[in-house]
Amino acid sequence: VNAEPRPAAVRKADTLAKLRDPAADVWVASAGTGDAGDPVPWLVPLSLAWLDERVVLALETSSRTARNVVAGGGARLALGHTRDVVMIDAVLEDAVPLAGAPTPLAEGYAAQADWDPRDAGDGYTFLVLRPERIQAWRESDELAGRTLMRGGTWLV
Amino acid sequence: VNAEPRPAAVRKADTLAKLRDPAADVWVASAGTGDAGDPVPWLVPLSLAWLDERVVLALETSSRTARNVVAGGGARLALGHTRDVVMIDAVLEDAVPLAGAPTPLAEGYAAQADWDPRDAGDGYTFLVLRPERIQAWRESDELAGRTLMRGGTWLV
Numbered sequence: 379v380n381a382e383p384r385p386a387a388v389r390k391a392d393t394l395a396k397l398r399d400p401a402a403d404v405w406v407a408s409a410g411t412g413d414a415g416d417p418v419p420w421l422v423p424l425s426l427a428w429l430d431e432r433v434v435l436a437l438e439t440s441s442r443t444a445r446n447v448v449a450g451g452g453a454r455l456a457l458g459h460t461r462d463v464v465m466i467d468a469v470l471e472d473a474v475p476l477a478g479a480p481t482p483l484a485e486g487y488a489a490q491a492d493w494d495p496r497d498a499g500d501g502y503t504f505l506v507l508r509p510e511r512i513q514a515w516r517e518s519d520e521l522a523g524r525t526l527m528r529g530g531t532w533l534v
Numbered sequence: 535v536n537a538e539p540r541p542a543a544v545r546k547a548d549t550l551a552k553l554r555d556p557a558a559d560v561w562v563a564s565a566g567t568g569d570a571g572d573p574v575p576w577l578v579p580l581s582l583a584w585l586d587e588r589v590v591l592a593l594e595t596s597s598r599t600a601r602n603v604v605a606g607g608g609a610r611l612a613l614g615h616t617r618d619v620v621m622i623d624a625v626l627e628d629a630v631p632l633a634g635a636p637t638p639l640a641e642g643y644a645a646q647a648d649w650d651p652r653d654a655g656d657g658y659t660f661l662v663l664r665p666e667r668i669q670a671w672r673e674s675d676e677l678a679g680r681t682l683m684r685g686g687t688w689l690v
Contacts (some may be wrong), residue, residue, distance in 0.1 A: 403616035409565035409573035417565035417573035417606060423616035450573060459615055460559035460579035 383523065386534035389514040390526050393464045396457045397428035401492040405456040406435065408446035420446055426457075427490040432506050433468055434487050436495040439475065439503040447505055448473050455507070464514045468507035476502040539679065542690040545670040546682050549620045552613045553584035557648040561612040562591065564602035576602055582613075583646040588662050589624055590643050592651040595631065595659040603661055604629050611663070620670045624663035632658040 384392070396402060404426045412418045420442050427434040433455060437444050447453050447470055455466040474483060476495055483504055488494035495502040512527035514520075526534055540548070552558060560582045568574045576598050583590040589611060593600050603609050603626055611622040630639060632651055639660055644650035651658040668683035670676075682690055 405561055405577065405612060405616065407563040407575040407577035409575040411573050415571075417567050417602075419563040419565040419575060419602075419606075419608070419610045421561065421563035421577065421610045421612055421621070423612070423619055446573075446575075450575075452575075454575045454577045456561060456577055456579070460561065463579055465577070 383520045384516075386523060386526060389520075389523075390532065390534050393457075393512060393514045393526060394428075396464055397426070397433070398490070400490055402426055402428075402457065402490070404433065404435075406443055406447075407454040407456070408443050409450060410442065410446045425491040425493065427487040429483065429486040429490075429506075432471060432508055433466065434483065435505045435507065436476075436487055436491070436502055437505065439501055444473075444503055444505065447507075452510075453505075453507060462516045464512065466507075466509045466513075467511040468509050470505060471508040472504075472506040474504040474506065476500065476504065479504055539676045540672075542679060542682060545676075545679075546688065546690050549613075549668060549670045549682060550584075552620055553582070553589070554646070556646055558582055558584075558613065558646070560589065560591075562599055562603075563610040563612070564599050565606060566598065566602045567605075581647040581649065582611075583643040585639065585642040585646075588627060588664055589622065590639065591661045591663065592632075592643055592647070592658055593661065595657055600629075600659055600661065603663075609663060618672045620668065622663075622665045622669075623667040624665050626661060627664040628660075628662040630660040630662065632656065632660065635660055 403423050406424050407421045410418050422443050424435050452469045457464040510530050513524040514526055515524040559579050562578055562580050564576045566574045578599050580591050608625045613620040666686050669680040670682055671680040
């Protein structure tokens with residue numbers, strides 16, 4: 379049962395609600411390099427915080443996702459479920475080891491996520507990702523008009 | 535509110551139920567190569583069919599996901615939501631253009647998915663992906679024991 383396609387302003391509001399949702403999770407796709415120099419995909423679910431228009435992740439510094447994103451400089455993120463998606467292409471703005479993290483970053487992350495990496499011991503890093511493109515759609519009738527941000531600028 | 539961690543047999547049954555679910559979707563992470571030879575992640579939601587222990591996708595031959603998977607030979611898939619996930623590392627067994635697809639493949643796909651690529655015109659391809667590793671977990675208490683298949687063989 380499809381409703382009418384949502385106008386852009388509604389899609390933006392829905393997108394921001396997903397990004398600000400307490401204990402929100404995000405699918406994080408990254409890519410690394412195999413032994414033969416071939417590109418290798420990786421994908422994990424992680425908790426996020428939405429701080430100053432940035433997606434902030436906290437993860438083990440040695441994790442495959444952290445290594446991929448730091449080396450490659452970006453990630454592709456998905457929020458929501460497969461028929462109500464927000465897709466975000468993001469570039470790495472900063473990688474901040476937990477020990478050196480500014481208080482607002484660590485407090486902000488802990489306030490939205492349902493865990494606090496400061497309780498998890500050393501070896502964690504915050505990745506601060508700046509969205510370059512954001513798209514939101516539910517079903518095929520919403521593919522038109524799905525782009526809400528392009529080149530880091532909201533279109534709506 | 536967490537239940538007890540599920541035993542392996544229950545996780546396998548839950549996983550197969552997700553794979554066999556009518557109109558099931560899957561997150562498909564693939565990786566391509568950028569202009570500088572750098573690995574570039576890609577991620578999209580797609581409908582799947584579970585046929586003969588293979589994940590079958592139908593998508594535009596020219597799509598970025600199809601090109602990445604055909605070139606790279608594999609994908610990483612996620613079913614379910616972020617706190618009840620099935621992660622599948624899969625290798626490409628076959629890429630079958632729609633026009634040459636055997637009837638059981640095309641019928642099988644259409645029977646489970648909620649669309650039929652044969653109605654979508656030319657330019658579509660079935661990707662037949664063989665799971666190499668399958669993991670299933672809900673929350674952190676289920677990280678132990680999450681591997682249900684390794685090296686293409688069910689462990690349970």
